[in-house]
Amino acid sequence: MHAFRSHTCADLNKAHVGETVRLAGWVNRIRDHGGVLFVDLRDHYGITQVLCDPDSPVFAEVEKLRAEWCVRIDGVVKARDASLVNPRIPTGEIEVYIKDLTVLGRSDELPLQVFGDQEYPEETRLRYRYLDLRREAMQRNMTLRSDVVAGIRRRMWDKGFREFQTPIITASSPEGARDFLVPSRLHPGKFYALPQAPQQFKQLIMVSGFDKYFQIAPCFRDEDPRADRSPTDFYQLDLEMSFVEQQDVFDTVSPVIAGVFEEFGGGKVVDDPATWPQIPYAEALEKYGTDKPDLRNPIQMQVVSEHFRDSGFAIFAKLLEHEGTQIRAIPAPGGGSRKFCDRMNAFAQKEGLPGMGYIFWRDQGEGIEAAGPLAKNIGPERTEAIRQQLGLGVGDAAFFLGGKPAQFERVAARARDTIGAELGHVDENRFAFAWIVDFPMYEADEETGAIDFSHNPFSMPQGGMDALQGDPLSVKGFQYDLACNGYELVSGAIRNHRPEIMFKAFEIAGYGEEEVRRRFGGMVNAFRFGAPPHGGCAAGIDRIVMLLAGTSNIREVIMFPMNQRAEDLMMNAPSEPTTDQLMELGLRVIPQD
Numbered sequence: 001m002h003a004f005r006s007h008t009c010a011d012l013n014k015a016h017v018g019e020t021v022r023l024a025g026w027v028n029r030i031r032d033h034g035g036v037l038f039v040d041l042r043d044h045y046g047i048t049q050v051l052c053d054p055d056s057p058v059f060a061e062v063e064k065l066r067a068e069w070c071v072r073i074d075g076v077v078k079a080r081d082a083s084l085v086n087p088r089i090p091t092g093e094i095e096v097y098i099k100d101l102t103v104l105g106r107s108d109e110l111p112l113q114v115f116g117d118q119e120y121p122e123e124t125r126l127r128y129r130y131l132d133l134r135r136e137a138m139q140r141n142m143t144l145r146s147d148v149v150a151g152i153r154r155r156m157w158d159k160g161f162r163e164f165q166t167p168i169i170t171a172s173s174p175e176g177a178r179d180f181l182v183p184s185r186l187h188p189g190k191f192y193a194l195p196q197a198p199q200q201f202k203q204l205i206m207v208s209g210f211d212k213y214f215q216i217a218p219c220f221r222d223e224d225p226r227a228d229r230s231p232t233d234f235y236q237l238d239l240e241m242s243f244v245e246q247q248d249v250f251d252t253v254s255p256v257i258a259g260v261f262e263e264f265g266g267g268k269v270v271d272d273p274a275t276w277p278q279i280p281y282a283e284a285l286e287k288y289g290t291d292k293p294d295l296r297n298p299i300q301m302q303v304v305s306e307h308f309r310d311s312g313f314a315i316f317a318k319l320l321e322h323e324g325t326q327i328r329a330i331p332a333p334g335g336g337s338r339k340f341c342d343r344m345n346a347f348a349q350k351e352g353l354p355g356m357g358y359i360f361w362r363d364q365g366e367g368i369e370a371a372g373p374l375a376k377n378i379g380p381e382r383t384e385a386i387r388q389q390l391g392l393g394v395g396d397a398a399f400f401l402g403g404k405p406a407q408f409e410r411v412a413a414r415a416r417d418t419i420g421a422e423l424g425h426v427d428e429n430r431f432a433f434a435w436i437v438d439f440p441m442y443e444a445d446e447e448t449g450a451i452d453f454s455h456n457p458f459s460m461p462q463g464g465m466d467a468l469q470g471d472p473l474s475v476k477g478f479q480y481d482l483a484c485n486g487y488e489l490v491s492g493a494i495r496n497h498r499p500e501i502m503f504k505a506f507e508i509a510g511y512g513e514e515e516v517r518r519r520f521g522g523m524v525n526a527f528r529f530g531a532p533p534h535g536g537c538a539a540g541i542d543r544i545v546m547l548l549a550g551t552s553n554i555r556e557v558i559m560f561p562m563n564q565r566a567e568d569l570m571m572n573a574p575s576e577p578t579t580d581q582l583m584e585l586g587l588r589v590i591p592q593d
Contacts, residue, residue: 010046016077024072029115050096058101070105127569145545155256161212166201178222188586194220202240206534207526214239231566240536269430280438289413294486295432297420304329313377319402327402331390334423335397336360351411360397439479442472459493492537
């Protein structure tokens with residue numbers, strides 16, 4: 001017999017009754033039923049109930065067992081009485097009578113319980129992550145993550161892609177976040193950077209003549225943490241293709257993502273990728289307040305400025321006298337009660353706004369009537385025009401936000417989500433995807449007016465060189481994101497492979513040709529030697545698994561994540577370097593006040 005086990009804790013069933021077996025695992029819990037000790041023995045695969053009575057030669061040793069001791073048992077498989085069968089586990093028809101016991105590893109008093117669903121502070125869970133990972137939900141999440149990655153790889157190989165690895169120690173590259181710098185011992189005063197993404201290398205792979213590349217790539221960004229974003233490192237499905245246009249990338253990536261969600265989505269609906277909408281960036285902001293809309297919620301905002309211009313509601317009327325302002329309405333079918341409207345007004349105040357205007361429609365026996373402070377101020381003719389535009393009726397409401405869109409869209413997006421969820425409009429049994437397209441190439445700083453890239457600086461502008469001759473803020477790039485259920489899952493672009501267009505694009509953002517050559521010399525030089533048109537994207541592995549696992553916290557699907565302060569409490573990182581390490585690198589730490 002094997003030194004540790006003949007079967008896993010999920011293998012045994014009635015066909016094994018009478019056999020002598022060996023199992024190894026952890027003590028999940030112990031129950032004493034009138035002198036008979038029942039132990040749930042757990043390994044990665046499942047749970048088997050083992051038992052021991054005073055007639056067993058190792059009864060005294062079994063009495064000493066405690067939760068999370070690692071043990072090996074030898075015993076005989078017995079059938080459970082029909083009334084004691086547990087249909088919830090694969091081994092529920094049998095139990096194992098213990099003949100011998102070996103303790104492989106004792107456990108100290110536990111800082112957190114593995115058995116059960118107790119809640120613990122995240123700091124405790126991360127400090128003792130190896131215990132936290134033993135819990136059933138975490139075992140399930142990490143197994144799901146592994147299976148998803150395997151499923152992605154299989155689908156990419158099936159589409160003719162080859163997997164190549166790119167450097168981890170490299171030069172700094174602008175990806176919209178801070179780099180993690182790595183000092184060079186051989187070149188004092190100089191630094192490498194951990195890659196924010198394999199952006200330049202995957203483009204160079206295309207220049208090298210490899211037609212389709214992919215990689216499950218580690219990426220490193222020194223970012224502020226969020227629930228759906230790791231503050232240090234993450235993994236992405238990174239891919240690039242030559243001789244493609246934007247639609248070719250969509251047609252390649254969409255079935256891969258859809259297939260993964262169909263396979264691991266627990267039966268939730270995944271629409272045919274051919275039907276995924278392509279929504280221009282400006283339209284997404286206008287209708288949903290965000291470039292990653294949750295389309296499970298059918299509510300769409302609408303511009304209703306004309307109904308408030310020169311109206312009796314002075315706040316909105318005066319706002320509209322200023323250039324660049326507008327009033328938007330968020331329809332709320334079924335939200336036509338003062339109680340709900342007041343609750344949403346309080347929501348807006350918590351978000352930092354003075355409030356959120358509203359109108360609701362009711363029928364008090366004399367036909368449909370608009371109610372609420374706004375209705376009284378603008379009159380029945382305007383409220384009826386708003387109702388008609390929004391397609392609302394009795395029992396419905398609408399909420400209003402005004403000003404410069406950039407100042408209220410974030411709150412409007414959250415309000416739309418909240419309204420949809422509270423009124424039951426969100427289809428919880430669906431993964432709703434949408435490609436967001438036509439991103440602006442540039443944006444202007446609100447204070448200085450300086451022009452800079454709004455997204456990926458290596459994207460091809462729509463219209464090529466001609467597009468760069470006019471107003472930079474009107475230039476759109478061949479850039480795109482894939483949104484799902486309110487999260488950005490994929491981001492990519494058709495690349496700018498023409499040096500002259502690249503120099504012009506960077507010049508508009510304030511980067512001279514000399515600086516571009518200095519910072520991106522490898523790629524610029526490569527483009528001088530017959531670079532093919534190419535494009536690609538990257539899909540966030542952690543975020544995909546987070547959605548599939550049904551959690552909103554990305555740390556629930558990462559094996560060893562950092563905490564909210566970018567600390568590894570388990571490994572005590574970051575830590576202070578030794579004096580010898582600093583001297584060898586020629587560095588000195590300046591104390592912070």
